[in-house]
Amino acid sequence: MTPTAVSTLYGVFRTGGLRMALPLEELREVIVRPAEFSPLPTAGVGLLGAVNLRHIVIPVLDPCLLAGQPSAAETGEVIIIVSSEGRLFGLLADAIEGSTHVAADALLAVRIGGGVPALFSHTFERADDRAVVALLDAATIVDTPAIPVVADPAQQPGTPAPVTASGAAQAQEPRRTLLMFECGGTGLSIDVTHVHSVVPDLELHSSPLDGPICRGVAHLDGHAVPVIDPITLLGLGLQPGTETYRGVVVSMPQGLITLTATDVTDITTVPADDILPIPKLPSPDHALLAGLLTTDDRQYLVLDGQALRENAELAAFGALNLRLDSQASPADPPPGDTDAAGRDEHRVIPSVRKFLTYSIGVEAATPLEQIDEILPYPSHHLSLDEAPLIGMFTHRRTTIPLINLPVLLGRPHTPDPGTDRVLLVTVAAGTTAGLVVPELHAIEQSVWEESATTTNDLLQRRLIGMGTPEDNRLVPHFDLIAIATEHLGGHLVRAGERGSAYAGQRGTRDSATSVMS
Missing domain, CATH: 2.40.50.180 (CheA-289, Domain 4)
Incomplete structure (x- = not known):
């Protein structure tokens, strides 16, 4: 295993507007915050008082105050007991957010000028939600002036590791x-x-x-x-x-x-x-x-x-996991369509998926996992007069056919380079299509879907339930991969042949930059 492949498990918690982490071996336990803290005769910055945990009096600190932020005393609900170098202290937190493995090369070292001790040594980006997490330096906290700590009875600092009869240190057991x-x-x-x-x-x-x-x-x-x-x-x-x-x-x-x-x-x-x-x-x-x-x-x-x-x-x-603002349950029929569940061709099923909503003259929705990338309308492209195939452009060393989606679906549209966007979808192995849409709306989560078979008629496409029941917002579902495959198979083959020659003439310069991935 290379050094960059080594990862460490960190416990992540939230306090106030901050996300912080500690190595899991330093996070001793988590207890519920008491109604009040016992006072201590010292005035260290961030000191809230103490808790009595199994006859051990443990000082509790507010990490927001330590960081110069507004106190988390009103929102903190749990206390994280931290053990560092044989010393114990508590940190007030709003919630524990689980644990995460972080590779050594994903930790970004932090240096604070002016000789001020840094409460955190590194930062990293949490993979699941891209939140910035500060890795606390527990040793710096316990060495901060006027911050009280207590000895950890479970640790004996300086005790050597057990050795075998040959004098070699024993490997730690899992x-x-x-x-x-x-x-x-x-x-x-x-x-x-x-x-x-x-x-x-x-x-x-x-x-x-x-x-x-x-x-x-x-x-x-x-x-x-x-x-x-x-x-x-x-x-x-x-x-x-x-x-x-x-x-x-x-x-x-x-x-x-x-x-x-x-x-x-x-x-x-x-x-x-x-x-x-x-x-x-x-x-x-x-x-x-x-x-x-x-x-x-x-x-x-x-x-x-x-x-x-x-x-x-x-x-x-x-x-x-349904969004609360939808107020819809898996058993609810679509708003305004109480008998939908009884129709075979329009059976309602629960759905909690993310969709990209956009305009093609009417609002449309496509599962977000189908969209590889969203680009501005390419400033340089080879124009073709084979509607709805209107051109080709290069992006990330790939030649991409440019397809006018509203025209493909029977709705007139003249692209506006200033406002139109291009949705990239993978149609087949090695083939990417760019679908032009007049306007993007949002990334939203569905509540339910109709399970009817999709047809080519826009008015007969199955519906997605989105928003709140008060809005009664129904959005037609568009499977862009199926649409491109079914309607443009022949065009994509010819576009790929022409695109190879075009790429050779124009070079491999990308003609568009990504605005969302």
Whole structure:
């Protein structure tokens, strides 16, 4: 493995308007914020007070105040217990956002002038949402003047690594970092790599998804996320009712699910060998468990995060993360079309996909995954008088046929180089087509779709439900790959032949620059 291929696992959290991270080995555990902090007789910048955690008094800091930002005291809901060089302190945070692997060459070193100690040493871009994350330097924080810290009783600084009889240091045994939580009287845990975030105060809302394992939905980041009872899921009965639930949000292949918990107790790193296999019994569901972990005070069933992701029923729940502003549920018919579900040719199905909406004289929608790139209208192109094939241009060392999409669909349109855009789609292996559209609208998420077979008639195309029920906004679906393949197959072959000669005459200079990828 090359040095650039080495990656480190970081725990990411949000506080105020900042996203921060710590190496997972420094993130000891996460606890719910108490109603008030105990005062300490010091006035360090960012010091909020202290919490008593299992008879250890731990100072709690507000990282926003440390960074010179407005305090997060009003929004902070959890406390992250950090262990660095044998010293403990707490950081107030709004939410834990899971963990992420970051390659060494993806870390960007930060230097702050003027001799001021830097609270963060590097930054990186989180892959899933491109958020900028600051990597905190815990050692700098604990060395900041007037910041109190306490000794970590679980660490003995300076203790040498164990050695073998030959005098060589023993290799460290594999270890796993787990989030520990309670479900009534049952202890559960899951690898933090599968945890998206933790909800300290989970509010349940009823929905059409309610069933044997689904307790309703939770409103998270503008979406309705299915809430799953892990005790029922494992075949252990029903989780006891309580006035307050915590939520353990788990990342699925598509979307999220939330596991109900009565308490989230710890994040701990254990030797992998401490997780013992369990016999194949009728209950609990052995397929969803990685083993059993025994700690000093109790036993925990260890959920198999990968098995959860591969479970078909849970994956289906994860795909049903509906936008709250749509107020539509998977069981709702399209607004204004209450009998649509009963028509074979226009059966309504739930849909949570991203679409690009644009104008072709009427509003249209295409699945975003079909669009390779969006370009301005090319300033230089070879004009052709074979409507709707109107020309060719080069982009990224490729000759691309230019197709007037409104004309192809029977609507007159004269391209305006100042406002028109070109949608690049891959029609076949090695063949890219550029479809001209008069105007882009937005990238939006659907709520439902009609499943009727697409026809060539614009008015008969199946519809996509978007927006809110009050808008009753129905947008026709356009499969641009199918349209280009069906209608322009012969044109694309001839364009490719001519394009080779054109590229040889004009060189390989790109004639358009990307405005969205």
